[in-house]
Amino acid sequence: MDFSYTILIPLIPLALFVILGLFSKKIPASISGWMGSIGLGVTFVLSYYAAYQYYLNGKLNGVYQPFIYKYNWLNFTDKLHIDMGVLIDPISVMMLVVVSTISFMVNLYSIGYMKGDDGFTRFFAYLALFSFSMFGLVLSTNLFQIYIFWELVGASSFLLIGYYYTKPSAVSAAKKAFIVTRFADFGFLVGILIIGYYTGTWDFQELNNPEGSVITNWAATSFMGLSVITWALILIFMGGAGKSAMLPFHIWLPDAMEGPTPVSALIHAATMVVAGVYLVARLFPMYYFVEDGFALQVVAYVGAISSLFAAIIALTQNDIKRVLAFSTMSQIGYMMLALGVSGYHGHDGLGFMASMFHLFTHAMFKGLLFLAAGSVIHAIHSNYLQDMGGLRKYLPITHITFLIAALSISGVPLFAGFFSKDEILAAAYENNMLIYISSVFVAGLTAFYMFRLYFGIFWGKEKEYEHTPHESPMSMTIPMMFLAFMSIAGGYIHFSKYISPDHMPFEAHLNYYLAAIASTVGLIGIVLAFIFYKKENNLSERFSHAFGVFYKWTYNKFYFDEIYLFVTKKIIFGLVATPAAWFDKNVVDASMIGIGNVTESFSEKIKGMQSGKFQDYAMGFISGGVVIAIVVFYLWIN
Amino acid sequence: METILFYILSALIVIFSIASVSSRKILRAVTYLLFVLIAISGIYFLVDYSFLGAVQLTVYGGGVIVLIIFSVLLVHHIELELEVTPLKKKIIAGLISATGLGITLWAIYTFPFTNATTYKSIEVADIGRKLLGYGDGGFILPFEVISVLLLAVIIGAIVIAKGKKLNE
Amino acid sequence: MIEGISIYEILTLSSIVFFIGVYGFFTRENLITVLMSIELILNASAINFVIINTYLYPDFLQGAVFSIFIIAMAAAETALAIAIIINLYKLVASVEVKDTERLKY
Numbered sequence: 001m002d003f004s005y006t007i008l009i010p011l012i013p014l015a016l017f018v019i020l021g022l023f024s025k026k027i028p029a030s031i032s033g034w035m036g037s038i039g040l041g042v043t044f045v046l047s048y049y050a051a052y053q054y055y056l057n058g059k060l061n062g063v064y065q066p067f068i069y070k071y072n073w074l075n076f077t078d079k080l081h082i083d084m085g086v087l088i089d090p091i092s093v094m095m096l097v098v099v100s101t102i103s104f105m106v107n108l109y110s111i112g113y114m115k116g117d118d119g120f121t122r123f124f125a126y127l128a129l130f131s132f133s134m135f136g137l138v139l140s141t142n143l144f145q146i147y148i149f150w151e152l153v154g155a156s157s158f159l160l161i162g163y164y165y166t167k168p169s170a171v172s173a174a175k176k177a178f179i180v181t182r183f184a185d186f187g188f189l190v191g192i193l194i195i196g197y198y199t200g201t202w203d204f205q206e207l208n209n210p211e212g213s214v215i216t217n218w219a220a221t222s223f224m225g226l227s228v229i230t231w232a233l234i235l236i237f238m239g240g241a242g243k244s245a246m247l248p249f250h251i252w253l254p255d256a257m258e259g260p261t262p263v264s265a266l267i268h269a270a271t272m273v274v275a276g277v278y279l280v281a282r283l284f285p286m287y288y289f290v291e292d293g294f295a296l297q298v299v300a301y302v303g304a305i306s307s308l309f310a311a312i313i314a315l316t317q318n319d320i321k322r323v324l325a326f327s328t329m330s331q332i333g334y335m336m337l338a339l340g341v342s343g344y345h346g347h348d349g350l351g352f353m354a355s356m357f358h359l360f361t362h363a364m365f366k367g368l369l370f371l372a373a374g375s376v377i378h379a380i381h382s383n384y385l386q387d388m389g390g391l392r393k394y395l396p397i398t399h400i401t402f403l404i405a406a407l408s409i410s411g412v413p414l415f416a417g418f419f420s421k422d423e424i425l426a427a428a429y430e431n432n433m434l435i436y437i438s439s440v441f442v443a444g445l446t447a448f449y450m451f452r453l454y455f456g457i458f459w460g461k462e463k464e465y466e467h468t469p470h471e472s473p474m475s476m477t478i479p480m481m482f483l484a485f486m487s488i489a490g491g492y493i494h495f496s497k498y499i500s501p502d503h504m505p506f507e508a509h510l511n512y513y514l515a516a517i518a519s520t521v522g523l524i525g526i527v528l529a530f531i532f533y534k535k536e537n538n539l540s541e542r543f544s545h546a547f548g549v550f551y552k553w554t555y556n557k558f559y560f561d562e563i564y565l566f567v568t569k570k571i572i573f574g575l576v577a578t579p580a581a582w583f584d585k586n587v588v589d590a591s592m593i594g595i596g597n598v599t600e601s602f603s604e605k606i607k608g609m610q611s612g613k614f615q616d617y618a619m620g621f622i623s624g625g626v627v628i629a630i631v632v633f634y635l636w637i638n
Numbered sequence: 639m640e641t642i643l644f645y646i647l648s649a650l651i652v653i654f655s656i657a658s659v660s661s662r663k664i665l666r667a668v669t670y671l672l673f674v675l676i677a678i679s680g681i682y683f684l685v686d687y688s689f690l691g692a693v694q695l696t697v698y699g700g701g702v703i704v705l706i707i708f709s710v711l712l713v714h715h716i717e718l719e720l721e722v723t724p725l726k727k728k729i730i731a732g733l734i735s736a737t738g739l740g741i742t743l744w745a746i747y748t749f750p751f752t753n754a755t756t757y758k759s760i761e762v763a764d765i766g767r768k769l770l771g772y773g774d775g776g777f778i779l780p781f782e783v784i785s786v787l788l789l790a791v792i793i794g795a796i797v798i799a800k801g802k803k804l805n806e
Numbered sequence: 807m808i809e810g811i812s813i814y815e816i817l818t819l820s821s822i823v824f825f826i827g828v829y830g831f832f833t834r835e836n837l838i839t840v841l842m843s844i845e846l847i848l849n850a851s852a853i854n855f856v857i858i859n860t861y862l863y864p865d866f867l868q869g870a871v872f873s874i875f876i877i878a879m880a881a882a883e884t885a886l887a888i889a890i891i892i893n894l895y896k897l898v899a900s901v902e903v904k905d906t907e908r909l910k911y
Contacts, residue, residue: 611907612906612907613903613904613906613907614903614906615831615832615833615834615840615903618831618832619730619731619734619832622734622738622828623734623737625738626734626737626738626741629738629741629745630737630741633741633744633745639809640808640809640810640811641808641809641810641811644808644811644815644816648815648819651819651823652819652822652823652826655823655826655827655846656826658830658842658846659826659827659829659830659833659834659839659842659843659846660830664836664838664839667839667842668842671842671845671846674823674846674849675845675849678849678852678853681816681853682856684808685808685856685857685860686860687856687860687870690856690870690873690874690877693874693877694877697877697878697880697881698845698849698877698880698881701881702845702880702881702884705884705885705888706838706841706842706884706888708888709838709888709891709892710838712892712895713838713891713892713895713901714838714901720834720835720836720839721835721836721902723833723834723835727832727833728833730832731828731829731832731833732829734828734832735825735826735828735829735832736825738825738828739821739822739824739825742821742824742825743818743821746814746817746818746821747814751813751814751861751862752862753812753813753861753862754861754862754863754864754865756864756865757864758864758865760860760867760870764867765867765870765871765874768867768870768871769871769874775866775868777871780875784875784878784879787878787879787882788878788881788882791882791883791885791886792885794886794889795885795886795888795889796889798886798889798890798893799888799889799892799893
């Protein structure tokens with residue numbers, strides 16, 4: 001089988017970026033949007049074709065085979081080298097499908113959403129750049145290649161968040177996202193270098209081979225009680241946590257909502273933020289086998305805490321995009337914890353499968369939620385829940401699709417989210433009771449805050465709108481309908497047939513007992529939301545008063561931003577940077593300036609020697625010659 | 639006889655060169671320079687190097703001096719008196735020159751020259767062979783270079799002296 | 807070789823002429839007279855070439871040949887210098903050294 005055509009999948013968006021970027025002034029807005037959409041449509045088709053071909057024929061003796069096309073790019077030593085290439089295996093193909101679907105849908109949607117914007121073509125160029133880097137990330141064959149694309153993704157997300165670059169809040173949000181993820185990526189880079197130094201390879205196939213020297217020799221080196229490889233894996237996970245907005249690197253995600261809403265749907269719901277999950281999944285055998293899965297435990301707990309933490313914050317936020325952002329963080333925490341509780345062989349790999357499954361369904365319904373939220377914002381020009389209410393009459397399609405997505409994320413039976421969430425809960429139940437309980441609780445919270453949004457936007461009292469809200473154009477509703485379809489149908493795919501840690505299909509069945517608990521909790525959440533928010537009443541205020549301090553803490557996102565601000569401003573800037581700046585200014589700079597001043601004043605004194613009279617120059621020359629002659633003869637005599 | 643002649647010539651050279659660098663009338667200075675050049679050619683004749691003496695007379699006495707006189711006539715009134723050099727400058731220049739002279743003479747007099755015992759007068763034919771010889775010790779290449787240089791100077795001098803018109 | 811005159815006397819003479827030229831080069835205020843001082847310097851060195859050739863190495867002719875070269879160079883240099891001076895005179899209507907100070911700091 002030949003998968004070499006998959007190289008086109010990243011290259012088409014790159015070509016689009018170059019064309020749209022270079023000629024952004026020349027290409028009219030009416031063409032550029034369709035150019036972007038057609039280009040990404042081609043990648044969409046190619047990705048689905050690749051998935052079809054791979055899942056149908058990619059098996060050899062019941063095991064999915066990786067297909068690798070690469071060439072040697074940079075050589076460090078005989079063994080250690082950086083390759084550039086394409087790796088086709090079950091999870092990369094699955095990610096191709098996710099990324100291409102969302103990119104294509106968002107591109108279509110943006111044609112309507114961004115209409116009339118000044119930087120229309122520029123926006124599509126950025127989208128293409130982002131898609132290129134994301135495809136490159138997904139298809140990477142080795143750690144260094146993934147790192148390169150990882151940073152490209154970060155850079156293009158910087159461009160997209162800061163798209164409204166005249167808005168100070170957007171600029172600072174872009175900076176914040178970039179700096180926070182960059183800081184986390186520093187850990188990633190150190191991890192990569194450690195891996196390269198101790199194992200001598202960056203190639204995923206060599207690293208992930210359970211019988212290979214890398215995994216079997218993990219105990220050979222140790223540092224502070226842990227294997228060096230474990231440290232490297234934890235550092236790599238730090239990079240993943242940065243991109244995936246896990247605690248404590250989550251602070252950039254809510255602010256990143258300053259970008260245009262399609263960007264939030266593309267980057268902050270479905271693609272970039274799951275890069276961290278993908279990274280852990282990519283190195284899963286290493287995480288699982290090295291030091292008996294110590295690093296994986298870290299992943300599980302970080303995921304579980306983040307999901308709980310984010311779900312609590314999401315309860316109180318009023319900006320609908322921020323609620324969705326925290327919801328995303330919470331759901332990604334789900335995926336992380338599912339990876340963290342997963343085993344490797346056969347049915348033990350349920351968590352891994354569930355994580356990928358949830359990644360897939362989450363991409364669909366969260367992308368849809370963002371697009372629907374964008375449609376709402378497009379209609380009434382506000383992000384805030386208190387400005388909304390009773391919109392179901394004006395925005396029927398948005399209403400229905402939003403409802404489908406909310407039901408799906410809440411885990412109501414027969415929707416996609418139900419199946420994937422159930423697999424996660426089953427995996428957690430089998431491995432870690434504490435995490436299971438917290439996850440079930442989070443499932444209830446999720447249902448509650450999602451329906452808080454739903455009732456707040458589409459039901460309740462109608463607010464006074466500047467002009468009558470109207471349904472979005474076709475180019476926006478069609479992608480939403482497609483994603484709504486996927487949010488239902490996506491759950492009926494038998495992921496366990498396609499994806500497992502050891503690439504061997506296994507049978508996973510719905511655990512009815514656990515499913516019943518989860519969906520009951522979800523329904524309770526929905527009912528509570530119904531009681532609280534269906535009609536205008538003061539129940540919610542009474543509750544928030546009852547919780548008092550706790551409510552305030554939650555509303556302020558547990559003061560995480562303030563803590564960071566304190567650390568950076570007071571400690572780093574105050575105690576380290578200010579003395580350093582003083583030293584720089586008064587010692588380093590001053591000495592340099594002093595040298596400059598002395599030179600200048602001295603030259604001011606002696607510049608009269610440059611009289612312009614050639615006779616003076618000749619005189620200087622001859623007297624110098626005479627002096628040298630005298631000295632030479634004097635020395636010669638003695 | 640030759641000794642006396644040499645001393646007379648030396649005295650002429652020194653006196654007229656001093657006169658030449660200190661005279662305030664430019665045409666007189668040129669004339670003194672001419673005397674110096676002629677006296678130097680006399681020295682060449684004394685050492686039996688009559689070819690060089692002839693060249694000195696024709697090129698310098700005939701060519702260079704005439705050129706200088708022409709340029710003087712082009713840019714000066716004949717009666718023009720040159721500006722007086724400031725005394726300070728004269729003293730400094732004199733000091734430097736005197737020191738340089740002293741050190742040169744000291745070097746000359748402390749160096750033991752070993753005079754050749756044989757003596758041969760220089761024939762014009764020898765010089766011609768030397769100049770055009772391309773064998774061992776021949777000067778054909780510098781000779782050609784000098785001829786090219788002279789050509790370049792001819793053209794360059796014309797181009798420079800022609801200059802641009804001021805209104806351009 | 808001049809009878810009764812050693813190489814020292816002649817070299818003394820040429821040194822004196824050389825430094826008179828140097829003195830003139832320093833002190834003269836007019837470009838043409840500066841040029842004349844240069845002629846003195848060149849002549850002094852030409853004398854040295856000839857004298858050292860005749861007194862110390864009479865079997866060789868290098869000194870003689872080089873003095874011919876010096877005269878050729880001197881003639882060329884004079885011609886060029888006078889061309890420059892005349893052009894300068896056209897430009898600034900003066901051949902005084904003090905008017906050629908454009909290279910000043």
